[in-house]
Amino acid sequence: EAEVAQSPRYKITEKSQAVAFWCDPISGHATLYWYRQILGQGPELLVQFQDESVVDDSQLPKDRFSAERLKGVDSTLKIQPAELGDSAMYLCASSFELGPRETQYFGPGTRLLVL
Amino acid sequence: QKEVEQDPGPLSVPEGAIVSLNCTYSNSAFQYFMWYRQYSRKGPELLMYTYSSGNKEDGRFTAQVDKSSKYISLFIRDSQPSDSATYLCAVRANTNAGKSTFGDGTTLTVKP
Numbered sequence: 001e002a003e004v005a006q007s008p009r010y011k012i013t014e015k016s017q018a019v020a021f022w023c024d025p026i027s028g029h030a031t032l033y034w035y036r037q038i039l040g041q042g043p044e045l046l047v048q049f050q051d052e053s054v055v056d057d058s059q060l061p062k063d064r065f066s067a068e069r070l071k072g073v074d075s076t077l078k079i080q081p082a083e084l085g086d087s088a089m090y091l092c093a094s095s096f097e098l099g100p101r102e103t104q105y106f107g108p109g110t111r112l113l114v115l
Numbered sequence: 116q117k118e119v120e121q122d123p124g125p126l127s128v129p130e131g132a133i134v135s136l137n138c139t140y141s142n143s144a145f146q147y148f149m150w151y152r153q154y155s156r157k158g159p160e161l162l163m164y165t166y167s168s169g170n171k172e173d174g175r176f177t178a179q180v181d182k183s184s185k186y187i188s189l190f191i192r193d194s195q196p197s198d199s200a201t202y203l204c205a206v207r208a209n210t211n212a213g214k215s216t217f218g219d220g221t222t223l224t225v226k227p
Contacts, residue, residue, distance in 0.1 A: 004158070031213060042119075042203050042217030043159065056214060091158050098213045100147055100166070106158030 002026040004107035006092050012113045018080035021110045025074070025094030031055075033104065034067055034077050035091040043091055049075060050098070082114045118142055121204055121218030130227050134191040138204035138218045141185065145206035148180050149215065150189045153201045162202075163189065194225045 005024040013019050025032050030051050035043035046065065048056040051072035060067065064083070069075040079086055089111050093104040121138045128134055136150075147166055151159035163178040165171045165187075171178045179188040187204055201220040207213070 033213075041219045042121075042205075044217070045214055048213060093158070095213065100207075100209060101164070102207075102213055103161055103164070104213075104215065106160065108156075109158050111156070 004092055004094050004105055006090075006107040006110055008110055009108060010111050010113075012115065013082050014115050015084055016081040018078065019082050019112060020079075021077045021090050021092075021112075023075045023077070023092030023094075023107060025092070026096075026105055029094035029096050029105075030072070031095045031098055031102070032069060032075050033093040033095075034075070035093065037089040037091055037109070039088070046077070079112075082112075084114050087112055087114045116141060117219075118145075118216050119204060119206055119218040122221055123219065124221035125224065126221055127224045127226060128194055130194060130196060130225055132194050132225070134189075134194050134198070134223060134225075136189040136191075136202050136204075136221050136223070138187045139185055140187070140206050140216075142206075142208075143182070143185070144208045145216075146209040147207040148178070148187050149205040149207070150176075150178055151203040151205060151217075153203060153220065155200075159203055191223075194223075196225045196227050199224045 032049040034046045037043045047067045049069045089109045091109045092107045150163040153159040168182045175192045177190040201222045203220045204218040205215040
């Protein structure tokens with residue numbers, strides 16, 4: 001069964017350093033999401049792509065976070081500089097098509113710890 | 116106030132018990148309702164998807180929506196230790212935007 005791939009699975013970094021996360025969605029899925037999940041909370045949308053275009057990045061802290069999906073397939077989320085409050089699980093999800101009955105498939109996540 | 120409020124738990128039940136998990140939402144624009152299951156250190160997986168008020172059953176799982184009171188529930192019958200996980204409710208408006216808003220989750224432990 002096809003799955004969303006994410007790497008690395010775990011990342012420990014010091015504050016002020018740069019970190020990057022990678023996501024490979026299920027083949028053929030045009031929509032890709034990055035979520036942040038703080039421990040004990042639900043996922044919060046950071047950015048949504050439709051193919052290579054950003055659909056929604058209203059919750060992305062653009063002073064330090066950036067996301068790209070250059071060829072409309074895999075995607076990278078970057079944080080520079082990392083802050084202590086960025087410690088969280090970063091989840092990638094993809095879906096085949098937008099619409100009321102859209103199903104989002106989540107990857108295993110990247111757990112980030114900022115020291 | 117959060118758009119989706121979920122009973123915080125944690126919840127611990129014996130094997131075979133009936134489990135009730137609940138969420139409320141504030142915006143009547145939300146028309147689509149989902150329940151996800153998230154095992155420790157894994158991403159969420161979709162369990163149930165409902166649109167209309169009423170009940171939807173899938174095996175041991177029943178999702179219930181009451182749009183008039185903005186209340187959604189997930190019932191698990193004959194709970195098993197393998198059901199031990201965090202359950203997240205999520206809602207989505209009737210648009211093509213795709214954005215889902217999640218509750219904070221309820222952690223369930225089913226003891227053998």
